[in-house]
Amino acid sequence: MTTQQLTEQIRKKKSFLCIGLDVDLNKIPKHLLTEEDPIFAFNKAIIDATHHLCVAYKPNTAFYEAYGLKGWKALEKTIMYLNVKHPEIFTIADAKRGDIGNTSRMYAKAFLEDLEFDSVTVAPYMGKDSVEPFLEFKNKHTILLALTSNAGAFDFQTLSVNQKELYKQVLETSKTWENSENLMYVVGATKAEYFADIRNIIPEAFLLVPGVGAQGGNLQDVCKYGMSSNVGLLVNSSRGIIYASNRGDFAQAAAQKAEDLQKDMAQELIKY
Numbered sequence: 001m002t003t004q005q006l007t008e009q010i011r012k013k014k015s016f017l018c019i020g021l022d023v024d025l026n027k028i029p030k031h032l033l034t035e036e037d038p039i040f041a042f043n044k045a046i047i048d049a050t051h052h053l054c055v056a057y058k059p060n061t062a063f064y065e066a067y068g069l070k071g072w073k074a075l076e077k078t079i080m081y082l083n084v085k086h087p088e089i090f091t092i093a094d095a096k097r098g099d100i101g102n103t104s105r106m107y108a109k110a111f112l113e114d115l116e117f118d119s120v121t122v123a124p125y126m127g128k129d130s131v132e133p134f135l136e137f138k139n140k141h142t143i144l145l146a147l148t149s150n151a152g153a154f155d156f157q158t159l160s161v162n163q164k165e166l167y168k169q170v171l172e173t174s175k176t177w178e179n180s181e182n183l184m185y186v187v188g189a190t191k192a193e194y195f196a197d198i199r200n201i202i203p204e205a206f207l208l209v210p211g212v213g214a215q216g217g218n219l220q221d222v223c224k225y226g227m228s229s230n231v232g233l234l235v236n237s238s239r240g241i242i243y244a245s246n247r248g249d250f251a252q253a254a255a256q257k258a259e260d261l262q263k264d265m266a267q268e269l270i271k272y
């Protein structure tokens with residue numbers, strides 16, 4: 001999917017919501033545990049109830065890898081279901097990969113070619129040759145960690161390197177890489193006061209913004225400083241939506257939470 005198509009979807013649905021499919025078998029309704037594939041059954045119900053309210057889904061691969069082969073199969077079924085039933089929806093493999101070039105090439109193949117995700121999250125720590133293999137895929141996107149939502153973001157990302165914060169170096173240097181038009185960036189909703197500076201460096205690039213809901217980030221602040229002329233935002237919520245209820249009404253409860261966020265997003269889209 002191109003970023004232009006993504007923006008069109010956002011304007012059409014009046015939503016830049018990304019729903020995080022971070023499935024924990026200890027948190028899903030008990031009755032699903034008797035299903036042959038409880039993780040997929042949960043995801044399918046959530047997708048069926050929420051697809052009209054969001055423009056993206058983001059399974060975090062940790063929650064699938066934790067269940068071994070069964071987890072990986074559930075991830076495969078989930079992405080296939082999305083690609084067949086909702087090809088207009090943007091998909092993110094939240095895998096936070098990155099390694100020496102020839103290893104990154106295999107990670108890129110796994111997520112962008114084999115599983116056919118639209119994008120994958122990547123850590124920039126190993127530099128240019130660890131990221132460029134992901135960027136080679138046409139109309140696929142590499143979402144680089146820039147300024148993350150957690151407290152540990154201040155351990156390295158905001159430290160000064162050559163008189164400039166490290167996350168700013170990541171933004172500036174990555175713009176010079178080949179196929180950099182395929183880059184998007186992760187910026188945490190909990191770091192809203194940094195968005196204006198970030199937009200000075202990357203005015204139009206899409207930002208994946210996790211951290212609203214369970215982590216306390218504020219949607220209005222994110223939009224005020226983060227929205228660009230092509231919207232340029234995908235705001236993620238995982239636990240706040242998918243675990244709204246752990247009873248028989250879990251999918252409807254998730255849809256209600258997603259709708260609350262979508263309505264707030266529609267208001268923001270009118271403002272900017």
Ligand SMILES: O=C(O)c1cc(=O)[nH]c(=O)n1[C@@H]1O[C@H](COP(=O)(O)O)[C@@H](O)[C@H]1O
Nearest residue numbers: 060121148149186188210214215237238239
């Ligand atoms: O790359 C991410 O998506 C990510 C980056 C970041 O800085 N912070 C962050 O929370 N995430 C992910 O976004 C999701 C947030 O989940 P909730 O806090 O439950 O909404 C999890 O899958 C995290 O791994």
